Amino acid sequence: MKLIKLLIVVILVSSCGTKNKDTVAHKKDYNKYLVSNEIETTSKYFDLWNSKIRPDSMQLTSFGVVGGEYNRYFQQTGDIKFLKKAEKSLKKAVDIANIGKPGFYRSLARNYISQHRFKEALLLADSAAAIGGDFNENQSLFFDIHMELGSYQKAEQHLDSLKNMSDFGYMIRLAKWNDYKGDLDTTINFMEKARTKAETSKSKDLMLWSYTNLADYYGHAGRIQDSYNHYLKALEIDNDNAYAKKGIAWIVFSNDKNAKEAIRILDSVTKTYNAPDYFLLKAEIADYIGNDLVRTRNLDEYFTRVKNEAYGDMYNAYNLGLYVGETKQYDNALILAQQEVENRPTPESYSWLAYSLLKNGDKEKALEVMNTYVYGKTIEPALLYQAAEVYKANGKSERVKELKGELIGAIYELGPGMEKQVHDL
Template identity: 65%
Template sequence: MRYITICIVLFFLSSCKTESEHLLTNKEDYDKYLASEPSQTTSKYFELWNSKIKPDSSQLMSFGIVGGEYDRYFKSTGDIQYLKKAEQVLKKAVDIAAIGKAGYYRALARNYISQHRFREAAQLADSARTINSGIDQTLGLMFDVNMELGNYDKAKTYLDSLKNMNDFAYLIRVSKWNDHKGDLDTTIRFMEKAKKKAEVAKSESLRLWSYTNLADYYGHAGRIKDSYEHYLKALELDPGNAYAKKGIAWIVFSYEKKAGEAMRILDSVTKNYKAPDYYLLKAEVADFMGDDLKSLSNFDTYFEMVQNPAYGDMYNTYNVSLYLDRTDQFDKALKLSRKEVGNRPTPESYSLLAYSHFKKGDKEKALEIVQEYIEGKTFEPAILLYAAEIYKATGQIEKAEAIKTELAEAIYELGPSSEGSIAKL
């Protein structure tokens, strides 16, 4: 009897230890940030410069400052109206600028990148390049745009032309390049160098950018504790930062499997932050909780929000994925994925096109796309998961098995619901 009691105690202690190893977050770390007030979307500074803009205005400095403020409001609220207002102001600045025109081209191009209008952004970057001003900034923009368009050889050429290990802008781009190549250790090493540069410079915006991006990379590398600590660092700088809160919610959900707590965090974010994709994450968490009503409610909110024409093509990839995996609207998925390939011919876009053909029963076409546009060109787990399904269905068993082995280590990144899909490969 004593032996049985000892075994039970040891089992209990072992269970507690295993559970505690997967519980690295603490409500006390982040609760103080969840009650943040709505972001301010005006200021005396903004009103002063905005008042200088008239229908026939030529106050160039006003346009630049007001456009920058609108962009800042968009980032803090997620409200698409501010991104569109920034576009309007920057287009006017481009039209009237005689001096500093390259800078306005670049600013408008970045606005278009945020709107997923990548080809228009590329045209503006080309226009900026014809002006001999801010050359390195333009080359950095050319790298960014070509990465978004899947022109990786061109992007590498621009990156090489910028090489400067003492420059923050170069370090973050070479980090992104190595992430594209699948070299996560090198990605993190360069991003850590960029973080140190930002901290030495005492730049709040660069530090915030560094902390959130490094947190993402740490998560991909399975360094969850480091990821969590850097999201907290971001919140120390910006208590209202929705992206950092979303990152913590993902850790709580995907790593710790505490769906209810993750939902509490996300509910606090969506009170003030208005971006459609946050509701998709809430729907995924609700699915995991078995709360069908809450899941459906969040999907409905998402679909209602993206009906706003101001979003344009920003949520195409999300919509295609939903048509394929949630609503079984395969014709819609195929049509929209073709459009997205035209907008942005990257492995991600091609994976959606391939999977759309696959879901419609055209397995050979799906395989053809995978072999030509995806195989050996990406290391993104979500893309590889679609590819593995197509390989398996077309008899490419060894390739499917190889990907399955890789994906077993990417469950945190893909989310708890991916375990079943991976197991079926």
């Protein structure tokens, strides 16, 4: 399960911090949010617009509205069918639009980003920009896509074209850029400014986005109490927010060392939220406390769900971790890692490629990939651990020592199950 733990960390966290040893989470704060409410996936508003769509429909507004509602249902339920239905509606809108076409291109591109279809998203962004439309929206979309593709120089150019310190969208992207560069203090500073702007606007969506992202960044910085408080703020706005509950579960597990309670929190989430990775996180936590029954049940649930072809490449990174750490299918891991590099040539993808090469016995090639594409290009603890293993296999003791020092300071982010592995490097 070691690689499952690494994979969870890649998704949950992105930089080093210092663990707060004090218990932070308390049931009285969050128990009221653990009631499993059935998620509404229809409304009179949705039904009205959906009723206007017929097989030969040219109701442009209907397709746009319905696509937006399907996307909202996906965010609330984690059910991939809604993301695919949103795609279908938006593709129809793109096909029939004469006015406002760039906006539909951008909406479809963001749908593809959610599906990890980044190169297709870039083609749609190019189409939107070729027509014209909102310059800032186009540049923001280009920034987001190039960050996902690992085209950081291009991303920076698009970010520079947006400079507007009064704009919420610019501030959150500037925060993301500084996080990529490893400047966590500046990242938090800009996110706090964005939070203030969101609160001033009284936009619940912007406040929710600000609180959950700040909670993540505070966790990276070792400010666990601040992280916890902001997840609670998010739940005050959206009682059913699965992401905020997952964040609290991680604090309960990694900081407070209460694995059973963390699983209880996640169990309440997965009653109504369908994203496969939540079951994988439960399997990791169960593995830490030696509960093989819960571990196996949740692994089986994960495998069952990701068989759905609608997920496409969305869970490639998770599957890589399982191929290497759980099923020992090293050949399949290498094939999938090569596919990920083709789809998304980021330091994360290359790190998995190097790690897969190592597991397939090609430590020299693994070292070459790690040196060229990963080392010095990321500060994510999970990737640094993979790098340390590659360097250890190649006898690079000084570099292992350097990375081990950084990893010891990132145990909260790596999770308690990784502490021994780090010390054994």
